[in-house]
Amino acid sequence: MKLFISKIHYEKNPNLLQKILVYFLSIFEIFYRIAVAVRNFCYDKKILKTSNFKNVIVISTGNLTTGGVGKTPFTAELANYYTKNYKKVAVISRGYGGTLENKEVNVISDGQKINFSAKESGDEPFWLATNCPSVVILTCSSRVKAARMAVDKYNCNIIIADDAFQHRKLDRNSNLLLVDSKNKFGNNHLLPAGPLRESFKEVKRATAIVVTNKSLDDEDALKYCDEIKERFHKPVFLCKMIPERAFNIYTNESLYQGASVLAFCAIGQPKEFFNFVQEDYYMQSIVEFPDHHSYSYQDVERLIKIAEQNNLNFLITTEKDAVKIKDIFSNFKTTIKVYALKLRAFADIEDIVNAR
Numbered sequence: 001m002k003l004f005i006s007k008i009h010y011e012k013n014p015n016l017l018q019k020i021l022v023y024f025l026s027i028f029e030i031f032y033r034i035a036v037a038v039r040n041f042c043y044d045k046k047i048l049k050t051s052n053f054k055n056v057i058v059i060s061t062g063n064l065t066t067g068g069v070g071k072t073p074f075t076a077e078l079a080n081y082y083t084k085n086y087k088k089v090a091v092i093s094r095g096y097g098g099t100l101e102n103k104e105v106n107v108i109s110d111g112q113k114i115n116f117s118a119k120e121s122g123d124e125p126f127w128l129a130t131n132c133p134s135v136v137i138l139t140c141s142s143r144v145k146a147a148r149m150a151v152d153k154y155n156c157n158i159i160i161a162d163d164a165f166q167h168r169k170l171d172r173n174s175n176l177l178l179v180d181s182k183n184k185f186g187n188n189h190l191l192p193a194g195p196l197r198e199s200f201k202e203v204k205r206a207t208a209i210v211v212t213n214k215s216l217d218d219e220d221a222l223k224y225c226d227e228i229k230e231r232f233h234k235p236v237f238l239c240k241m242i243p244e245r246a247f248n249i250y251t252n253e254s255l256y257q258g259a260s261v262l263a264f265c266a267i268g269q270p271k272e273f274f275n276f277v278q279e280d281y282y283m284q285s286i287v288e289f290p291d292h293h294s295y296s297y298q299d300v301e302r303l304i305k306i307a308e309q310n311n312l313n314f315l316i317t318t319e320k321d322a323v324k325i326k327d328i329f330s331n332f333k334t335t336i337k338v339y340a341l342k343l344r345a346f347a348d349i350e351d352i353v354n355a356r
Contacts, residue, residue: 002290006067006268009186009195025193033190036198043168051144052171053151057158059174059353062165064203065195067291068268069180070212070241072124072320073345075162077239079132081349082158088136090150091128093162095139097292098122105149108137118323123292124162127320143170165205166197174353177206178239179228181213181221183269203232208355210347214241214272216279235355239347243276246339249322250330255339260284261316262307266293266324273318276341285310295321300328307336316341 008018042048052058059078063069075091082089098121100106108114108121109129118126122139129137136154140146143161147170150156161170165177179185186195203209209228213221221238229236246255255261260282265273266289277283285306289299303315315338317325322340329338 003288005192006195006291009066009189010183010269011187014187022187022189022193026189029190029193032192033199036190040168040198040202048168050169050171051147053147053159055157056147056151057174058147058161058170058172059159059176060161060164060167060170060172061176061178062163062167063178064165064198064200065180065183065185066191066197066268067180067183067195068272069178069183070214070239070343070345071163071178072127073241073343074178074210074212074239074347075160076128076131077345077347078349078353079128079135079158079160083132083134087158088154088156089132089134089158089160090136090138090147090154090156091125091132091160091162092138092140092143092146092150093122093125093128093164094141094143095122095125096163097294098125098139099294100139102139102141105138105140105146107149108139109135110154111136117327119294123320123324126323128162130323131319143167174207174355175205176208176210176352177203178210178212180269180272181211181224182215182272184224200232203234206232206234208235208237208352210237210239210352212239212241212345214269215275235352237347237352237355239345241343241345243279244342244344246281246316246341249326249338249340255281255314255316258282259314260312261314261339262287262303262310262312263316264303265289265318265321266295267291267318267320273341276343277316281316284312295325295328297328297331300325300332304332304334304336313337314339319343 138146190196262285263277264287268291
């Protein structure tokens with residue numbers, strides 16, 4: 001059901017049934033819009049208070065829509081940028097999709113050791129912990145609690161609040177809003193009729209807009225950057241998502257170009273991942289799971305069965321999915337191999353964080 005609704009939110013040419021469903025959901029959109037507007041009004045008028053930390057730079061990364069916009073690779077690039085500049089960095093997130101209780105702060109990584117599995121942590125915090133080895137990764141439903149621990153216990157002077165554009169209780173120096181260059185804002189409706197978490201007027205809170213491009217051609221993305229800049233009158237930057245290679249999740253060996261594969265994933269915008277796979281591999285079969293899906297033994301068994309039926313020796317997925325499936329897959333005796341497609345974000349981080 002979640003996948004079905006997500007597709008309707010981003011459908012460019014909806015059929016009659018999809019139009020009727022959006023119209024029906026628009027009734028509930030009215031109540032959602034009112035609730036969000038009241039909450040934002042209370043923060044704007046200081047009725048609801050924010051917490052800030054002296055001598056600490058707080059940067060928020062987030063999006064106006066549900067679904068993936070390439071936020072996690074961008075957050076990793078941001079964190080690693082500050083680490084290279086000799087800063088003590090923490091990334092704090094809610095830990096969505098993990099099994100850990102998140103009312104108190106969970107130390108996924110202290111910058112030296114990863115303390116929990118992907119299933120416990122949530123796919124995104126675990127991926128950040130593995131790709132940002134010197135960065136403290138904390139999860140908690142309260143970003144303020146997590147930020148306080150980052151400062152008091154780990155002496156961090158840079159805090160990156162992941163997926164926190166709507167989490168206004170934590171004050172921030174930079175508020176970065178990410179937008180996907182292809183999916184944009186979907187059908188422009190608020191939840192549940194569309195993918196928008198807030199109305200467009202809330203873009204005013206952004207210090208900069210980062211347009212993420214998950215295709216190899218930048219032309220359309222650059223045009224969209226110009227459109228966004230003219231529409232919202234904010235500094236706009238392009239962030240390119242580049243696939244580096246597909247690597248075996250156990251041996252780290254690279255998958256040769258042109259290999260026939262079964263591609264699968266559980267991310268917000270699966271089509272973008274499948275497009276990347278098609279650039280270098282023959283994608284003979286695909287399997288989609290809901291965003292942040294927790295894989296089961298039966299899921300892996302199904303993937304292997306589909307691969308065998310299609311005479312495929314290789315499965316390929318995202319890095320976030322790979323960390324969740326790795327332990328389960330090791331229980332199967334099969335000649336089929338699993339590869340993860342490594343993506344890297346390329347953006348002018350210094351200009352982005354200094355934009356106003």
